[in-house]
Amino acid sequence: MAGIYQFKVEQGSVDGRGRAKIGFLNNAIVNVAGMDADISGFGIGDVNQENCSWVLSRYAVQFDRIPVCDEVISVDTWIGHCEKFFSVRNFVLRDAEGVQIGSAISLWALINIATRRPMMLEEMHARDGVAFVEREEPMTRPAKIGNVTPDITAEHRVVYSDVDFNGHMNSMRSIEHLADLLPYEELLDCKGYRLDINFSREGLPGQLLTLACQRGEVNLFDVSCDGVSLTKASMQLF
Amino acid sequence: MAGIYQFKVEQGSVDGRGRAKIGFLNNAIVNVAGMDADISGFGIGDVNQENCSWVLSRYAVQFDRIPVCDEVISVDTWIGHCEKFFSVRNFVLRDAEGVQIGSAISLWALINIATRRPMMLEEMHARDGVAFVEREEPMTRPAKIGNVTPDITAEHRVVYSDVDFNGHMNSMRSIEHLADLLPYEELLDCKGYRLDINFSREGLPGQLLTLACQRGEVNLFDVSCDGVSLTKASMQLF
Numbered sequence: 001m002a003g004i005y006q007f008k009v010e011q012g013s014v015d016g017r018g019r020a021k022i023g024f025l026n027n028a029i030v031n032v033a034g035m036d037a038d039i040s041g042f043g044i045g046d047v048n049q050e051n052c053s054w055v056l057s058r059y060a061v062q063f064d065r066i067p068v069c070d071e072v073i074s075v076d077t078w079i080g081h082c083e084k085f086f087s088v089r090n091f092v093l094r095d096a097e098g099v100q101i102g103s104a105i106s107l108w109a110l111i112n113i114a115t116r117r118p119m120m121l122e123e124m125h126a127r128d129g130v131a132f133v134e135r136e137e138p139m140t141r142p143a144k145i146g147n148v149t150p151d152i153t154a155e156h157r158v159v160y161s162d163v164d165f166n167g168h169m170n171s172m173r174s175i176e177h178l179a180d181l182l183p184y185e186e187l188l189d190c191k192g193y194r195l196d197i198n199f200s201r202e203g204l205p206g207q208l209l210t211l212a213c214q215r216g217e218v219n220l221f222d223v224s225c226d227g228v229s230l231t232k233a234s235m236q237l238f
Numbered sequence: 239m240a241g242i243y244q245f246k247v248e249q250g251s252v253d254g255r256g257r258a259k260i261g262f263l264n265n266a267i268v269n270v271a272g273m274d275a276d277i278s279g280f281g282i283g284d285v286n287q288e289n290c291s292w293v294l295s296r297y298a299v300q301f302d303r304i305p306v307c308d309e310v311i312s313v314d315t316w317i318g319h320c321e322k323f324f325s326v327r328n329f330v331l332r333d334a335e336g337v338q339i340g341s342a343i344s345l346w347a348l349i350n351i352a353t354r355r356p357m358m359l360e361e362m363h364a365r366d367g368v369a370f371v372e373r374e375e376p377m378t379r380p381a382k383i384g385n386v387t388p389d390i391t392a393e394h395r396v397v398y399s400d401v402d403f404n405g406h407m408n409s410m411r412s413i414e415h416l417a418d419l420l421p422y423e424e425l426l427d428c429k430g431y432r433l434d435i436n437f438s439r440e441g442l443p444g445q446l447l448t449l450a451c452q453r454g455e456v457n458l459f460d461v462s463c464d465g466v467s468l469t470k471a472s473m474q475l476f
Protein backbone atom coordinates (compact mmCIF):
# COMPACT_ATOMS: atom_id res chain seq x y z
CA MET A 1 0.00 0.00 0.00
CA ALA A 2 3.07 2.20 0.19
CA GLY A 3 6.60 2.06 -1.08
CA ILE A 4 9.46 3.90 -2.71
CA TYR A 5 10.36 3.05 -6.30
CA GLN A 6 12.87 4.40 -8.78
CA PHE A 7 12.97 5.04 -12.49
CA LYS A 8 15.64 6.42 -14.78
CA VAL A 9 14.94 9.01 -17.46
CA GLU A 10 15.80 7.17 -20.69
CA GLN A 11 17.59 8.72 -23.66
CA GLY A 12 14.78 7.71 -25.98
CA SER A 13 12.20 9.51 -23.85
CA VAL A 14 13.58 13.03 -23.63
CA ASP A 15 12.58 16.14 -25.57
CA GLY A 16 14.65 18.53 -27.68
CA ARG A 17 16.02 20.07 -24.46
CA GLY A 18 17.06 16.68 -23.06
CA ARG A 19 14.24 16.66 -20.47
CA ALA A 20 11.81 13.82 -19.76
CA LYS A 21 8.78 14.07 -22.03
CA ILE A 22 5.31 14.47 -20.52
CA GLY A 23 4.17 11.04 -21.71
CA PHE A 24 7.22 9.25 -20.31
CA LEU A 25 7.06 10.91 -16.86
CA ASN A 26 3.38 10.28 -16.28
CA ASN A 27 3.65 6.75 -17.61
CA ALA A 28 6.45 6.17 -15.09
CA ILE A 29 4.22 7.43 -12.26
CA VAL A 30 1.29 5.21 -13.22
CA ASN A 31 3.69 2.30 -13.66
CA VAL A 32 4.77 2.76 -10.02
CA ALA A 33 1.11 2.60 -8.99
CA GLY A 34 0.86 -0.75 -10.79
CA MET A 35 4.01 -2.12 -9.14
CA ASP A 36 2.91 -1.07 -5.67
CA ALA A 37 -0.57 -2.54 -6.18
CA ASP A 38 1.01 -5.81 -7.40
CA ILE A 39 3.23 -6.05 -4.33
CA SER A 40 0.27 -5.23 -2.08
CA GLY A 41 -1.77 -8.07 -3.60
CA PHE A 42 -4.42 -6.03 -5.41
CA GLY A 43 -2.72 -5.39 -8.74
CA ILE A 44 -4.28 -5.86 -12.18
CA GLY A 45 -3.40 -9.58 -12.16
CA ASP A 46 -5.08 -10.07 -8.79
CA VAL A 47 -8.28 -8.15 -9.50
CA ASN A 48 -8.58 -9.72 -12.98
CA GLN A 49 -9.15 -13.02 -11.18
CA GLU A 50 -12.31 -11.45 -9.74
CA ASN A 51 -13.24 -10.17 -13.24
CA CYS A 52 -12.34 -6.64 -12.23
CA SER A 53 -9.89 -4.05 -13.55
CA TRP A 54 -8.47 -0.78 -12.26
CA VAL A 55 -9.43 2.34 -14.19
CA LEU A 56 -7.90 5.77 -13.64
CA SER A 57 -10.70 8.22 -12.99
CA ARG A 58 -9.01 11.47 -11.99
CA TYR A 59 -5.37 12.46 -11.93
CA ALA A 60 -3.36 15.58 -11.09
CA VAL A 61 0.39 16.02 -11.41
CA GLN A 62 2.77 18.89 -10.88
CA PHE A 63 6.43 19.13 -11.80
CA ASP A 64 8.35 22.12 -10.43
CA ARG A 65 11.41 20.95 -12.30
CA ILE A 66 11.47 18.51 -15.20
CA PRO A 67 14.15 15.85 -14.77
CA VAL A 68 16.79 15.44 -17.47
CA CYS A 69 18.23 12.48 -19.36
CA ASP A 70 19.80 9.76 -17.17
CA GLU A 71 18.49 11.24 -13.90
CA VAL A 72 17.25 8.64 -11.42
CA ILE A 73 13.98 9.74 -9.80
CA SER A 74 12.49 8.16 -6.70
CA VAL A 75 8.74 7.89 -6.37
CA ASP A 76 7.28 7.71 -2.87
CA THR A 77 3.72 6.38 -3.17
CA TRP A 78 0.96 5.60 -0.68
CA ILE A 79 -2.79 5.07 -0.53
CA GLY A 80 -4.15 7.73 1.79
CA HIS A 81 -7.66 6.42 2.02
CA CYS A 82 -10.53 5.23 -0.03
CA GLU A 83 -13.89 6.73 -0.82
CA LYS A 84 -16.98 4.76 -1.72
CA PHE A 85 -15.87 4.06 -5.31
CA PHE A 86 -12.34 5.49 -5.40
CA SER A 87 -8.95 4.53 -4.04
CA VAL A 88 -6.77 7.65 -3.57
CA ARG A 89 -3.10 7.07 -4.36
CA ASN A 90 -0.50 9.79 -3.75
CA PHE A 91 3.00 10.28 -5.15
CA VAL A 92 5.97 12.46 -4.24
CA LEU A 93 8.89 12.55 -6.70
CA ARG A 94 12.42 13.36 -5.59
CA ASP A 95 15.73 13.68 -7.39
CA ALA A 96 19.00 11.97 -6.41
CA GLU A 97 19.72 14.74 -3.86
CA GLY A 98 16.35 14.09 -2.19
CA VAL A 99 14.86 17.37 -3.43
CA GLN A 100 11.15 17.15 -4.22
CA ILE A 101 10.62 17.94 -7.90
CA GLY A 102 7.01 16.88 -8.31
CA SER A 103 3.90 15.26 -6.88
CA ALA A 104 0.74 13.58 -8.09
CA ILE A 105 -2.66 12.36 -6.87
CA SER A 106 -4.65 9.65 -8.62
CA LEU A 107 -8.20 8.40 -8.01
CA TRP A 108 -8.80 4.85 -9.18
CA ALA A 109 -12.07 3.00 -9.67
CA LEU A 110 -12.28 -0.78 -9.68
CA ILE A 111 -14.73 -1.81 -12.39
CA ASN A 112 -16.41 -5.10 -13.13
CA ILE A 113 -15.08 -6.09 -16.58
CA ALA A 114 -18.41 -7.53 -17.72
CA THR A 115 -20.76 -4.77 -16.54
CA ARG A 116 -18.21 -1.87 -16.63
CA ARG A 117 -19.79 -0.78 -13.31
CA PRO A 118 -17.61 0.40 -10.41
CA MET A 119 -17.25 -1.87 -7.39
CA MET A 120 -17.83 -0.75 -3.80
CA LEU A 121 -14.18 -0.24 -2.89
CA GLU A 122 -14.68 0.53 0.79
CA GLU A 123 -16.12 -2.94 1.33
CA MET A 124 -13.44 -4.70 -0.74
CA HIS A 125 -10.53 -2.89 0.89
CA ALA A 126 -12.02 -3.68 4.33
CA ARG A 127 -12.38 -7.35 3.36
CA ASP A 128 -8.79 -7.50 2.05
CA GLY A 129 -7.38 -5.67 5.09
CA VAL A 130 -5.92 -2.81 3.04
CA ALA A 131 -4.10 -0.47 5.43
CA PHE A 132 -4.17 3.23 4.65
CA VAL A 133 -1.29 5.60 5.30
CA GLU A 134 -2.25 8.68 7.32
CA ARG A 135 -0.25 11.40 5.67
CA GLU A 136 -1.07 14.79 4.22
CA GLU A 137 -1.94 14.74 0.52
CA PRO A 138 1.01 16.20 -1.43
CA MET A 139 -1.03 18.63 -3.56
CA THR A 140 -4.61 19.75 -4.11
CA ARG A 141 -6.96 17.13 -5.53
CA PRO A 142 -7.51 16.88 -9.32
CA ALA A 143 -9.70 19.84 -10.32
CA LYS A 144 -13.11 19.26 -11.89
CA ILE A 145 -12.89 20.71 -15.40
CA GLY A 146 -15.91 22.60 -16.74
CA ASN A 147 -16.93 23.63 -20.25
CA VAL A 148 -14.28 24.15 -22.90
CA THR A 149 -14.63 26.79 -25.64
CA PRO A 150 -12.17 25.58 -28.28
CA ASP A 151 -9.48 27.77 -29.81
CA ILE A 152 -7.74 24.74 -31.34
CA THR A 153 -9.29 21.48 -32.50
CA ALA A 154 -7.83 18.34 -34.05
CA GLU A 155 -9.13 14.91 -34.91
CA HIS A 156 -7.53 11.68 -33.83
CA ARG A 157 -8.47 8.11 -34.70
CA VAL A 158 -7.86 5.70 -31.76
CA VAL A 159 -5.14 3.35 -33.03
CA TYR A 160 -3.30 0.22 -31.86
CA SER A 161 -0.52 2.20 -30.12
CA ASP A 162 -3.11 4.16 -28.09
CA VAL A 163 -4.90 1.14 -26.66
CA ASP A 164 -3.89 -0.69 -23.46
CA PHE A 165 -4.63 -3.98 -21.72
CA ASN A 166 -8.18 -2.83 -20.95
CA GLY A 167 -8.82 -2.51 -24.70
CA HIS A 168 -9.33 1.26 -24.34
CA MET A 169 -7.41 4.45 -25.04
CA ASN A 170 -4.58 4.48 -22.51
CA SER A 171 -4.97 7.34 -20.04
CA MET A 172 -1.33 8.41 -20.31
CA ARG A 173 -1.59 8.35 -24.10
CA SER A 174 -4.54 10.76 -23.79
CA ILE A 175 -2.28 13.12 -21.87
CA GLU A 176 0.23 13.03 -24.75
CA HIS A 177 -2.43 13.81 -27.35
CA LEU A 178 -3.72 16.77 -25.32
CA ALA A 179 -0.29 18.24 -24.59
CA ASP A 180 0.53 17.91 -28.30
CA LEU A 181 -2.20 20.49 -29.07
CA LEU A 182 -0.03 23.16 -27.37
CA PRO A 183 2.70 24.99 -29.29
CA TYR A 184 5.91 22.96 -29.46
CA GLU A 185 8.10 25.81 -28.17
CA GLU A 186 5.91 26.44 -25.09
CA LEU A 187 6.30 22.80 -24.10
CA LEU A 188 10.07 22.97 -24.55
CA ASP A 189 10.45 26.34 -22.78
CA CYS A 190 8.37 25.73 -19.64
CA LYS A 191 10.15 25.16 -16.32
CA GLY A 192 7.36 22.96 -15.03
CA TYR A 193 3.65 22.24 -15.32
CA ARG A 194 0.50 21.26 -13.52
CA LEU A 195 -1.95 18.96 -15.25
CA ASP A 196 -5.41 17.90 -14.04
CA ILE A 197 -7.43 15.31 -15.92
CA ASN A 198 -10.89 13.75 -15.53
CA PHE A 199 -11.64 10.52 -17.37
CA SER A 200 -15.38 9.96 -17.67
CA ARG A 201 -15.74 7.60 -20.65
CA GLU A 202 -13.30 5.31 -22.45
CA GLY A 203 -12.06 5.77 -26.03
CA LEU A 204 -12.33 2.62 -28.16
CA PRO A 205 -10.17 1.38 -31.06
CA GLY A 206 -11.27 2.91 -34.36
CA GLN A 207 -13.25 5.79 -32.81
CA LEU A 208 -12.66 9.22 -34.29
CA LEU A 209 -12.01 11.60 -31.39
CA THR A 210 -12.23 15.38 -31.43
CA LEU A 211 -9.48 16.99 -29.37
CA ALA A 212 -10.23 20.58 -28.33
CA CYS A 213 -8.15 23.16 -26.47
CA GLN A 214 -9.16 26.50 -24.97
CA ARG A 215 -5.98 28.54 -24.69
CA GLY A 216 -5.26 30.64 -21.60
CA GLU A 217 -2.95 30.88 -18.62
CA VAL A 218 -4.55 27.57 -17.73
CA ASN A 219 -5.22 25.67 -20.97
CA LEU A 220 -8.44 23.65 -20.95
CA PHE A 221 -8.96 20.48 -22.96
CA ASP A 222 -11.83 18.27 -24.00
CA VAL A 223 -11.76 14.92 -25.80
CA SER A 224 -15.08 13.92 -27.32
CA CYS A 225 -16.55 11.36 -29.70
CA ASP A 226 -19.76 12.13 -31.61
CA GLY A 227 -20.35 15.13 -29.35
CA VAL A 228 -20.03 13.12 -26.12
CA SER A 229 -17.17 14.17 -23.83
CA LEU A 230 -14.80 11.37 -22.79
CA THR A 231 -12.03 13.29 -21.04
CA LYS A 232 -11.51 16.83 -19.77
CA ALA A 233 -8.23 18.30 -18.63
CA SER A 234 -6.40 21.48 -17.71
CA MET A 235 -2.71 22.21 -18.08
CA GLN A 236 -0.72 25.18 -16.85
CA LEU A 237 2.85 25.58 -18.05
CA PHE A 238 5.04 27.81 -15.87
CA MET B 239 30.80 -2.90 -27.14
CA ALA B 240 28.85 -5.93 -25.99
CA GLY B 241 26.71 -6.81 -23.03
CA ILE B 242 23.53 -8.42 -21.78
CA TYR B 243 20.76 -6.20 -20.47
CA GLN B 244 17.26 -6.80 -19.18
CA PHE B 245 13.92 -5.08 -19.39
CA LYS B 246 10.51 -5.90 -18.01
CA VAL B 247 7.31 -5.65 -20.05
CA GLU B 248 5.33 -2.96 -18.20
CA GLN B 249 1.57 -3.08 -17.60
CA GLY B 250 1.16 0.32 -19.21
CA SER B 251 2.85 -0.85 -22.41
CA VAL B 252 0.85 -3.91 -23.38
CA ASP B 253 -1.89 -4.27 -25.98
CA GLY B 254 -5.45 -5.57 -25.67
CA ARG B 255 -4.07 -9.13 -25.56
CA GLY B 256 -1.64 -8.28 -22.74
CA ARG B 257 1.40 -8.42 -25.06
CA ALA B 258 4.17 -5.83 -25.37
CA LYS B 259 3.23 -3.17 -27.91
CA ILE B 260 5.43 -2.64 -30.97
CA GLY B 261 6.52 0.84 -29.83
CA PHE B 262 7.49 -0.34 -26.35
CA LEU B 263 9.51 -3.37 -27.54
CA ASN B 264 11.53 -1.51 -30.15
CA ASN B 265 12.09 1.41 -27.81
CA ALA B 266 13.46 -1.07 -25.25
CA ILE B 267 15.87 -2.47 -27.87
CA VAL B 268 17.17 0.96 -28.89
CA ASN B 269 17.43 1.90 -25.22
CA VAL B 270 19.76 -1.07 -24.72
CA ALA B 271 21.90 0.22 -27.60
CA GLY B 272 22.18 3.55 -25.76
CA MET B 273 23.12 1.91 -22.46
CA ASP B 274 25.76 -0.28 -24.04
CA ALA B 275 27.24 2.66 -25.97
CA ASP B 276 27.32 4.71 -22.73
CA ILE B 277 29.17 1.96 -20.87
CA SER B 278 31.57 1.54 -23.80
CA GLY B 279 32.42 5.26 -23.71
CA PHE B 280 30.87 6.32 -27.01
CA GLY B 281 27.29 7.05 -25.94
CA ILE B 282 25.29 10.15 -26.84
CA GLY B 283 26.80 12.10 -23.93
CA ASP B 284 30.33 11.23 -25.07
CA VAL B 285 29.90 11.98 -28.77
CA ASN B 286 27.96 15.20 -27.99
CA GLN B 287 31.22 16.53 -26.54
CA GLU B 288 32.66 16.21 -30.05
CA ASN B 289 29.54 17.91 -31.48
CA CYS B 290 28.31 14.61 -32.87
CA SER B 291 25.17 12.55 -32.40
CA TRP B 292 24.13 8.99 -33.23
CA VAL B 293 21.37 8.61 -35.81
CA LEU B 294 19.64 5.33 -36.62
CA SER B 295 19.91 4.74 -40.36
CA ARG B 296 18.56 1.23 -40.95
CA TYR B 297 16.90 -1.22 -38.58
CA ALA B 298 15.38 -4.69 -38.83
CA VAL B 299 13.65 -6.61 -36.07
CA GLN B 300 11.88 -9.92 -35.85
CA PHE B 301 9.80 -11.32 -33.02
CA ASP B 302 8.80 -14.99 -33.28
CA ARG B 303 6.83 -14.62 -30.07
CA ILE B 304 5.66 -11.37 -28.51
CA PRO B 305 6.40 -11.23 -24.78
CA VAL B 306 3.55 -10.66 -22.35
CA CYS B 307 2.99 -8.36 -19.40
CA ASP B 308 5.55 -8.66 -16.57
CA GLU B 309 7.91 -10.90 -18.59
CA VAL B 310 11.59 -10.11 -18.11
CA ILE B 311 13.45 -10.17 -21.42
CA SER B 312 17.22 -10.26 -21.76
CA VAL B 313 18.88 -8.46 -24.65
CA ASP B 314 22.27 -9.70 -25.79
CA THR B 315 23.87 -6.93 -27.86
CA TRP B 316 27.18 -6.56 -29.69
CA ILE B 317 28.81 -4.48 -32.39
CA GLY B 318 29.84 -6.90 -35.11
CA HIS B 319 31.85 -4.48 -37.16
CA CYS B 320 31.74 -1.10 -38.74
CA GLU B 321 31.50 0.05 -42.31
CA LYS B 322 32.77 3.35 -43.61
CA PHE B 323 29.86 5.38 -42.20
CA PHE B 324 27.90 2.79 -40.21
CA SER B 325 28.32 0.95 -36.95
CA VAL B 326 26.46 -2.39 -37.05
CA ARG B 327 24.86 -3.34 -33.73
CA ASN B 328 23.17 -6.72 -33.27
CA PHE B 329 20.62 -7.91 -30.72
CA VAL B 330 19.29 -11.29 -29.62
CA LEU B 331 16.29 -11.31 -27.26
CA ARG B 332 15.61 -14.21 -24.93
CA ASP B 333 12.90 -14.97 -22.41
CA ALA B 334 13.41 -16.05 -18.78
CA GLU B 335 13.87 -19.69 -19.92
CA GLY B 336 16.66 -18.62 -22.27
CA VAL B 337 14.56 -19.27 -25.38
CA GLN B 338 15.28 -16.85 -28.22
CA ILE B 339 12.11 -14.90 -29.04
CA GLY B 340 13.52 -12.22 -31.32
CA SER B 341 16.50 -10.51 -32.90
CA ALA B 342 17.41 -7.16 -34.41
CA ILE B 343 20.13 -5.46 -36.46
CA SER B 344 20.71 -1.71 -36.43
CA LEU B 345 22.99 0.46 -38.55
CA TRP B 346 23.99 3.73 -36.90
CA ALA B 347 25.58 6.79 -38.43
CA LEU B 348 27.50 9.32 -36.35
CA ILE B 349 26.63 12.78 -37.65
CA ASN B 350 28.22 16.15 -37.03
CA ILE B 351 25.48 18.17 -35.29
CA ALA B 352 26.38 21.42 -37.11
CA THR B 353 26.77 20.09 -40.66
CA ARG B 354 24.42 17.03 -40.32
CA ARG B 355 27.09 15.13 -42.32
CA PRO B 356 28.11 11.60 -41.33
CA MET B 357 31.54 11.10 -39.76
CA MET B 358 34.08 8.54 -40.98
CA LEU B 359 33.32 5.89 -38.37
CA GLU B 360 36.07 3.45 -39.33
CA GLU B 361 38.70 6.04 -38.45
CA MET B 362 36.99 7.11 -35.20
CA HIS B 363 36.43 3.56 -33.97
CA ALA B 364 40.08 2.74 -34.78
CA ARG B 365 41.24 5.85 -32.86
CA ASP B 366 39.05 4.98 -29.85
CA GLY B 367 40.12 1.33 -29.86
CA VAL B 368 36.59 -0.01 -30.35
CA ALA B 369 36.75 -3.79 -30.31
CA PHE B 370 34.34 -5.69 -32.53
CA VAL B 371 32.75 -9.00 -31.63
CA GLU B 372 33.21 -11.71 -34.27
CA ARG B 373 29.88 -13.45 -34.22
CA GLU B 374 27.32 -14.36 -36.84
CA GLU B 375 24.66 -11.72 -37.45
CA PRO B 376 21.39 -12.94 -35.89
CA MET B 377 19.19 -12.23 -38.94
CA THR B 378 19.40 -10.88 -42.47
CA ARG B 379 20.32 -7.21 -42.78
CA PRO B 380 17.57 -4.54 -42.99
CA ALA B 381 16.06 -4.77 -46.49
CA LYS B 382 16.21 -1.82 -48.85
CA ILE B 383 12.59 -0.77 -49.46
CA GLY B 384 11.60 0.27 -52.98
CA ASN B 385 8.62 2.18 -54.32
CA VAL B 386 5.33 2.12 -52.44
CA THR B 387 1.95 2.22 -54.22
CA PRO B 388 -0.40 3.36 -51.46
CA ASP B 389 -3.61 1.54 -50.55
CA ILE B 390 -3.94 3.54 -47.31
CA THR B 391 -2.76 7.08 -46.61
CA ALA B 392 -2.98 9.30 -43.54
CA GLU B 393 -1.56 12.66 -42.54
CA HIS B 394 0.36 13.30 -39.36
CA ARG B 395 1.71 16.57 -37.99
CA VAL B 396 5.05 16.08 -36.14
CA VAL B 397 4.26 17.02 -32.52
CA TYR B 398 6.11 17.42 -29.23
CA SER B 399 5.62 13.77 -28.19
CA ASP B 400 7.17 12.59 -31.48
CA VAL B 401 10.41 14.54 -31.17
CA ASP B 402 13.52 13.34 -29.35
CA PHE B 403 16.79 14.77 -28.03
CA ASN B 404 18.04 15.32 -31.59
CA GLY B 405 15.08 17.64 -32.23
CA HIS B 406 13.70 15.24 -34.88
CA MET B 407 10.95 12.68 -35.20
CA ASN B 408 12.01 9.79 -32.98
CA SER B 409 12.73 6.68 -35.03
CA MET B 410 10.76 4.36 -32.74
CA ARG B 411 7.83 6.78 -32.83
CA SER B 412 7.90 6.49 -36.64
CA ILE B 413 7.53 2.74 -36.25
CA GLU B 414 4.42 3.28 -34.10
CA HIS B 415 2.83 5.61 -36.66
CA LEU B 416 3.45 3.13 -39.49
CA ALA B 417 2.19 0.09 -37.61
CA ASP B 418 -0.92 2.10 -36.67
CA LEU B 419 -1.88 2.21 -40.38
CA LEU B 420 -2.54 -1.55 -40.26
CA PRO B 421 -5.90 -2.92 -39.09
CA TYR B 422 -6.12 -3.09 -35.30
CA GLU B 423 -7.23 -6.74 -35.26
CA GLU B 424 -4.32 -7.90 -37.46
CA LEU B 425 -1.85 -6.35 -35.02
CA LEU B 426 -3.58 -8.04 -32.07
CA ASP B 427 -3.91 -11.41 -33.79
CA CYS B 428 -0.40 -11.86 -35.19
CA LYS B 429 1.95 -14.34 -33.49
CA GLY B 430 5.02 -12.31 -34.47
CA TYR B 431 6.36 -9.88 -37.02
CA ARG B 432 9.35 -8.78 -39.03
CA LEU B 433 9.91 -5.08 -39.60
CA ASP B 434 12.56 -3.43 -41.80
CA ILE B 435 12.98 0.32 -41.85
CA ASN B 436 15.23 2.78 -43.74
CA PHE B 437 15.57 6.31 -42.36
CA SER B 438 16.85 8.68 -45.07
CA ARG B 439 15.71 12.13 -43.87
CA GLU B 440 14.57 13.47 -40.51
CA GLY B 441 11.05 14.68 -39.72
CA LEU B 442 10.96 18.09 -38.00
CA PRO B 443 8.49 19.55 -35.46
CA GLY B 444 5.46 21.06 -37.18
CA GLN B 445 5.97 19.26 -40.50
CA LEU B 446 2.90 17.64 -42.02
CA LEU B 447 3.85 14.10 -42.99
CA THR B 448 2.06 11.80 -45.41
CA LEU B 449 2.01 8.20 -44.18
CA ALA B 450 1.35 5.65 -46.92
CA CYS B 451 0.89 1.88 -46.81
CA GLN B 452 0.81 -0.66 -49.65
CA ARG B 453 -1.01 -3.70 -48.30
CA GLY B 454 0.22 -7.21 -49.01
CA GLU B 455 1.71 -10.27 -47.38
CA VAL B 456 4.57 -7.88 -46.72
CA ASN B 457 3.12 -4.42 -46.08
CA LEU B 458 5.21 -1.56 -47.49
CA PHE B 459 5.31 1.93 -45.97
CA ASP B 460 6.51 5.36 -46.96
CA VAL B 461 6.66 8.54 -44.86
CA SER B 462 7.03 11.71 -46.92
CA CYS B 463 6.85 15.46 -46.53
CA ASP B 464 5.99 17.67 -49.53
CA GLY B 465 6.58 14.69 -51.83
CA VAL B 466 10.05 13.91 -50.46
CA SER B 467 10.42 10.49 -48.83
CA LEU B 468 11.82 10.52 -45.27
CA THR B 469 11.39 6.90 -44.25
CA LYS B 470 10.51 3.62 -45.95
CA ALA B 471 9.61 0.41 -44.21
CA SER B 472 8.18 -3.08 -44.62
CA MET B 473 6.29 -5.13 -42.08
CA GLN B 474 5.18 -8.74 -42.25
CA LEU B 475 2.81 -10.03 -39.59
CA PHE B 476 2.75 -13.79 -39.16
